[in-house]
Amino acid sequence: MYPEYMQESLKLVEKTRPERLKKSLSGEKVFTPMTDAERGEVLTKFHPDYKADARQKIRIGPNRGENITSEVADLLESHSRINPDDFDLSRVDYDTDVLVIGGGGGGAGAALLARENGAKVIIATKLRIGDSNSMMSQGGVQASVNPNDSPAIHYLDVLGGGHFDNKPDLVRALVTDAPLVIKWLEELGVMFDKNPDGTMLTMLGGGCSRKRMHSARDYTGAAIMRVLRDEVKNHPEDIQVIEFSPAIELLMDEGGQVAGAILYNLETEEYIMVRAKSTIIATGGFGRLHIKEFATTNHYGATADGLVLGYRAGANLLYMDSVQYHPTGAVYPEQILGFLITEKVRTMGAQPVNKFGELFVFPLEPRDVESSSFIRECTERGKGITTPHTGRVGIWLDSPIIELIHGKGAIQKQLPAMYRQYNRFDIDITKEPMLVFPTLHYQNGGLEINDKCETKLPNLYAAGEISGGVHGRNRLMGNSVLDYNVFGRRAGIAAALNAKEVKLGKLTLNHVKRYERELQEAGIHTDRISPMLLPNYTPPEVRARQLTAHYEGTLR
């Protein structure tokens, strides 16, 4: 139920709806898409990445001197959780072929493929297996399966979406493996939405030129992750899962090879040493850093731990200056502030309109362009709607039009999560629009890899959101689910094959000591500690009364 004062604006949305519907049904574009120059202008003027304090020079490590997202720079310019001298490196708790750090979709896929290629695997994960952004993705996964489409057309869309900064070898891997991934998932038993003839139901995503968005209602990520988790659990003899035990540093050997990781048992507060011939970082993204104080769509554990692990050991970062804000995050009701409203709502025809009910942008621009134009509408143009308690501003996402296009019942059938979410707060999205504003969604950049998921460090791989390059500086809808499947699988294969060859030497934590020295030499005096592991939402007044509590960074 929206407050009384919004009713006037809601009436205007209803008033303009028939005309907008007519245009939508005619098949012509409901709004003219932007040119290259127009995209450039709205991005530089309104995208949060272009604000004066959005980036800062990182002073240490392999990317020293480069401008990266300020919150990430702070996270990297932090002390380790441990003192390397406290560790007896001859005491190894687990020995394995492949250590996968992270229990989301990328990690699960990597573990399954590593196992298929003959490796014994350990998955170490901070919370439960499956607790990840993978589980939360709603809208879909891209793959060029239809006859009017091809991996080459997909390639072009990915590149344009990423503003032509994408790493070509990674994009090739992404688009070429995509149909294979759909097949793999279907054989594992993922239920994709289908047409009556058994062909995949596909829709048009933002920035895409073909209908190639495969979905599982609006629980696509959950549908995939539930299956991958179930399959991982079917192989306890080959894949051991260690939950509530995030990695806090990598282990290396004296020859400069990565050799596993140190885990921290969140519950017993023990440190555990895992020696591994290959190590895969699949820790996901950074939404819980709340960059520029944005609310986020991300999982509780999305604190970019893998960036810290990899960077301290000497791996490169790529495009760590770029943040994805999803255009449609909820701003009302306030209990669901920042929650993801899947892009599928727009792929099904919903239109963003301002407080006068006017459509002001092509609904399916690439995400950064779409977000920036929402911000422009709410700031410079002053045509947003203000929320009652927190005074946030948003624009309407006209969802009722979906049922006028696709028929009654389409929302409950294809967007059950969205319907359920709003219904919990007494808003029926088949009758009333949703109030939205961009929300912190995705880590575009990350650890640099090649198309075998190798970082520049021997035995170290990365896959999924923690890696950077495939999406350039802006990811398209449906390419993250694809990303973690394609590169999770590739990492698993490469890591398993590598494990057959590797001979590890004596273990060291010298890289942690070296990093600490670099901090000192750069004159960085700070009490920051990373990886962060979990955000802290304890109110300041409670913290002030916790007189004998001991905090290590954000963690008590």
Next chain:
Amino acid sequence: MEENKSVMKKEEKTQPQKAKMISLYIMGKKYEVPEGSTIMGALEYAGYQLKRGCGCREGFCGACATVYRTTDDYKIKTGLACQTVVVPNMYLAQIPFFPANKALYDLNELEPSISTFQEVYPETFRCVSCNTCTKACPQDLEVMDYIQALIRGDIAQAADLSFDCIMCGLCAARCPAEIVQYNVAVLARRLYGKYLSKKGEYLKSRLKEIKEHKYDKEIEEFMHMDRESIKKKYYARDIEKM
């Protein structure tokens, strides 16, 4: 969910600048929290740093199953902490983990039929149709109906009815027949997706083309184009109608 709605209505009328505080009991201990908070928000406001019982915070992962009672009702209520708004004097506890058996199987060797469930999850057939699972489901799924569908051998219906399951485990925690509904359901969906759903032709032919390297040359060309040429190609591409 009814609770949510009444709170929302109250809020509209008053529109407080600073939220009103209400009392509730976390594991029997009284705390004051802002009206309108979710249970998860209330736990954190009270000073808990969550490790267990907190996941995606958006209702997709099932980590934050919560059991509670309210003063006006004798019934046990269930919900997700991240999705349920607090009401005055609610008595709550999270269920961070509930032991549940998961069968081990090779999907390639299973048949999509009732006999598979008789073999893999025989306890499914102990269902007494009490409907407690359905009442416990925070997603409002017809849990008992999908179990009954499986007992009839209707895997397709079970897969459909259980599709939005987030595997929070509240059904299994309440089931007097000791069925682990959500694990049974994931097997039903996997069998349906793999064996029973109709398969299209396009995917097969695309995989064949990829195997024959049909698109390699074109992609290779794109990879080596200079920025201006690839840009031109991109903006000139035709966009399929919605």
